[in-house]
């Protein structure tokens with residue numbers, strides 16, 4: 001992220017979560033040849049009020065013009081920069097099982113600025129192979145290997161019983177952020193960034209909403 005953004009107020013998380021929606025919508029408009037967009041136009045499609053959109057965009061270094069709106073090329077550039085999608089963040093992944101291997105095969109992550117350089121596992125049948133072109137090493141080799149590759153993010157896709165132990169080990173190897181896919185609520189030392197992601201948590205919310213709207217016997 002550019003230094004210029006450090007001049008701005010800390011953006012609230014809900015606003016930060018909405019910015020990628022705007023980005024993806026304006027990229028679609030660009031694909032259809034549009035060059036400018038107003039917050040009112042975004043609002044109609046995204047289902048967020050125009051006032052909220054203008055407020056969210058006030059956290060990034062871009063300004064719209066009356067009646068013309070925002071320049072789409074500039075808005076895409078600034079949003080991608082702000083969201084960190086233009087920079088390469090080096091990562092490693094622990095636990096090359098079904099979820100881990102799927103993440104290694106997802107080329108979308110690299111487009112969004114996350115480059116996975118290596119996988120680590122303890123299963124001898126996976127160690128010293130490549131998965132989708134990414135080398136997989138034994139977990140014991142992580143600290144030495146990371147001295148060379150200097151990754152800063154660790155993706156955690158091990159069984160929950162090993163989640164805390166592996167997260168602690170990630171810290172020893174110099175990682176500064178953990179993207180935790182396990183359902184285990186890991187603790188990380190102060191200064192380490194933790195992001196928990198769970199498909200199942202979202203699924204539970206959807207089931208709950210469905211049951212509320214359409215109760216079953």
Ligand SMILES: NC(=O)c1ccc[n+]([C@@H]2O[C@H](COP(=O)([O-])OP(=O)(O)OC[C@H]3O[C@@H](n4cnc5c(N)ncnc54)[C@H](O)[C@@H]3O)[C@@H](O)[C@H]2O)c1
Nearest residue numbers: 095096097098099121123157158159160181182197198199
């Ligand atoms: N967040 C989500 O939406 C989501 C979705 C699916 C699975 N999960 C979670 O992701 C994790 C992995 O699930 P999966 O289905 O891929 O399991 P899996 O059993 O297919 O894979 C786990 C892998 O971790 C490896 N492993 C075990 N101990 C290790 C260690 N100490 N260091 C490195 N690797 C180690 C195993 O050898 C295996 O290859 C689980 O915690 C699961 O609950 C989360």
